[in-house]
Each structure stands twice: as structure tokens, then as C-alpha cells.
Amino acid sequence: MELVCPAGTPAALRAAVEAGAHAVYCGFADETNARNFPGLNFSREEMAEGVAFAHRHGAKVLVAINTFPRAGDQALWHRAVADAAQAGADAVILADPGLLAHAAGRHPGLRLHLSVQAAAANPDAINLYAQAFGVKRVVLPRVLTVAEIAAINREVDVETEVFVFGGLCVMAEGRCSLSSWATGLSPNMNGVCSPASHVAYAETGGAQEARLGGFLIHRTPKGAPVPYPTLCKGCFTSPGGKGESQTGHIFEDPVSLDATQLIPALQAAGVRALKIEGRQRSRAYVAQVVRAFRAAVEAAEKGQPMPASLLAKLTEGQAATTGAYAKTWR
Numbered sequence: 001m002e003l004v005c006p007a008g009t010p011a012a013l014r015a016a017v018e019a020g021a022h023a024v025y026c027g028f029a030d031e032t033n034a035r036n037f038p039g040l041n042f043s044r045e046e047m048a049e050g051v052a053f054a055h056r057h058g059a060k061v062l063v064a065i066n067t068f069p070r071a072g073d074q075a076l077w078h079r080a081v082a083d084a085a086q087a088g089a090d091a092v093i094l095a096d097p098g099l100l101a102h103a104a105g106r107h108p109g110l111r112l113h114l115s116v117q118a119a120a121a122n123p124d125a126i127n128l129y130a131q132a133f134g135v136k137r138v139v140l141p142r143v144l145t146v147a148e149i150a151a152i153n154r155e156v157d158v159e160t161e162v163f164v165f166g167g168l169c170v171m172a173e174g175r176c177s178l179s180s181w182a183t184g185l186s187p188n189m190n191g192v193c194s195p196a197s198h199v200a201y202a203e204t205g206g207a208q209e210a211r212l213g214g215f216l217i218h219r220t221p222k223g224a225p226v227p228y229p230t231l232c233k234g235c236f237t238s239p240g241g242k243g244e245s246q247t248g249h250i251f252e253d254p255v256s257l258d259a260t261q262l263i264p265a266l267q268a269a270g271v272r273a274l275k276i277e278g279r280q281r282s283r284a285y286v287a288q289v290v291r292a293f294r295a296a297v298e299a300a301e302k303g304q305p306m307p308a309s310l311l312a313k314l315t316e317g318q319a320a321t322t323g324a325y326a327k328t329w330r
Contacts (some may be wrong), residue, residue, distance in 0.1 A: 001225075001267055001274055003297050004062065005290045006162060008279035012274040013050045013061075015283035020294035023060035025093060026050065026279070032065045032080040033116060035279045037192030060090035066115035067191045068096045078102055085110045093139070100133040103145070113161070114138040116173045117188065123155035129258040130158045137161055139275065141173050143324045146265045146330055153270035162266060163309070164259040165289060166277025168323050170232040170252040178231040178251075182213035194230045225318050227254030256315035257323045260293070263300045 005021035007013035025031030036040035051061045063084035069077040095117035116139040129135040137159040180186045187193040201209045210218040210229045217234030232251040
């Protein structure tokens with residue numbers, strides 16, 4: 001199975017490749033990329049240099065152009081596809097049907113992967129994208145069990161890629177009305193879930209408070225792990241059934257996905273690629289996670305037991321879950 005690893009910066013790309021990534025995914029520093037944050041992503045020159053570096057080390061580069069073009073401004077997205085092809089990218093990761101049609105028509109030699117943002121979660125949807133646009137791989141949404149993934153693979157001819165580590169999203173793969181409502185910026189259109197410019201921290205009464213768009217979402221005791229500042233993982237007070245109030249994580253607990261122990265089952269289900277989330281993370285984080293999962297993938301290929309995960313300290317809130325793979329996550 002191919003290990004697909006995050007690269008939010010050129011330094012992270014080099015770290016991922018040197019740590020054993022089979023492929024890295026990254027994006028341009030603009031709205032075509034669903035991780036459009038200050039200090040992240042690649043200029044056109046950096047992308048070409050990153051592709052050349054990866055290829056010299058036997059790795060692939062997949063360019064994420066996975067937001068939805070604005071009406072009247074499609075040219076920005078069209079240029080991104082052309083520039084990815086020019087840089088020598090091994091594939092582009094797209095979600096918008098119109099952009100898929102453009103890429104298939106204008107760049108017939110460019111390999112197309114369907115982004116998780118497209119939320120294609122059944123064989124009919126996946127086969128439609130394959131037949132209409134020539135998509136070669138689909139990144140499956142994080143809402144499927146291993147058995148459901150196996151059932152999909154029996155009915156499609158394209159490769160499937162699944163997430164095995166990193167953040168979880170309570171929304172339909174980034175289609176977040178909560179973040180848009182609080183900040184005015186859309187994850188799908190602008191590439192900004194919880195934009196840094198709208199996050200504020202302050203210490204009050206010995207605890208650290210986090211606000212997004214002015215809304216208090218966390219109050220963390222001093223020295224405790226701080227969750228990622230998203231509304232969906234905020235701690236809120238809500239009315240109970242008898243007029244009482246309760247405080248807790250109403251939408252989603254602040255934990256990370258870690259499916260290390262499920263890799264053999266995913267392999268048996270026909271999964272072609274394993275994806276690590278984390279383009280906003282440091283190169284040190286990327287290197288450590290990639291090394292751990294490269295060892296797990298190699299163990300799976302040899303039929304050996306999965307190594308014990310040593311990544312607990314890198315998970316959000318220092319806690320992990322198998323997420324929807326076991327249908328215990330909601």
C-alpha cells in the first residue's frame with residue numbers, strides 16, 4: 001500500500017520524503033487549496049523544486065486543488081491545474097466536477113484523483129467520476145467501516161485511498177457551516193477552517209481561553225493539552241432534558257484518528273493508499289508520523305503484527321480513536 005503523507009511547506013515535504021513517504025500531497029499558496037493558511041503551502045517555484053526533490057528520492061507528489069471555484073473566477077483554479085502539470089506533479093487532487101472536466105479535457109495526460117471533499121461514499125458515485133472524468137483514485141470520506149470499504153472496492157475499478165491518522169471532521173468532509181458562520185470564510189470556497197486571523201488566546205484565572213470569531217470554545221487548565229481551535233471540537237453548555245444544563249463536547253470530542261491496528265484489515269479490504277492528515281503540522285511532526293506508519297506498512301506487507309503506536313503525544317488532546325471505522329464516532 002502507498003503511504004501518502006502531508007507537506008504543508010517545502011521543509012515538511014523534504015522531511016516526509018526522507019522519513020519514507022511513498023507520496024506527499026501539498027498545495028499552492030492560494031484559495032485553490034483547502035489548507036490556505038499564512039506561512040503554509042508552495043509558490044510555483046517551490047512546487048517545481050519539491051517535485052524534483054521527491055522524484056530524485058523515488059517519491060511522488062500529489063497537488064491538492066481541492067476547493068470549489070468561485071463563479072466568475074475559475075481562471076485561478078485552471079491556472080493551478082496547468083501549473084501543477086507544468087511542475088511535473090504525479091497527480092492532482094480535485095473535488096469540483098467542472099474543474100475535473102476542465103482538467104480531463106485540457107490536460108489528458110494528467111492523472112486525476114478525487115478529493116475527499118467530493119464526499120463520494122458509494123460505488124455509483126465513484127464509478128460516475130471514473131467514467132465521466134477518468135479519475136484513477138478516490139479518497140474515501142471518513143464515514144465508512146472497513147466492511148463498507150471492502151464492499152465499495154468490489155464494485156469499482158479505481159484505486160481507493162483512506163485516512164489512517166490525524167484530524168477528524170464532524171462535517172461532510174470540510175463542508176462546514178459552523179466555521180463559515182463564525183468567521184465569514186468557507187473551508188470549501190476559501191480553504192480556511194478556523195482561520196488563524198480569527199483565533200485568539202488569553203489567560204484568565206489560571207486557565208487558557210481560546211476564541212474563534214469571538215466565540216469562546218475552550219477553557220483549558222494550565223498545563224493541560226489544548227485542543228485545536230475549531231467550533232466542532234469546542235466545549236459548550238447545552239440544555240438538558242429536564243431544564244438542566246450540561247457542559248461538554250456536543251459535536252465531537254477533541255481526539256485524533258489513529259487506525260494503525262486496522263492497516264491489515266484495510267489491506268485485505270483492497271485499499272491502495274493510506275493517507276496521513278496534517279499539512280498544518282511541523283516538519284518534526286511529519287517526520288515522526290511518517291516513520292511510524294512506514295514501519296507499519298512494511299510490517300503489513302510482510303504479514304507481521306502491527307507495531308504498537310508510539311504517537312499518542314502527537315494526537316489532539318493526546319487521545320486517539322478509530323473513528324467511523326468502528327462506527328463508534330458520531
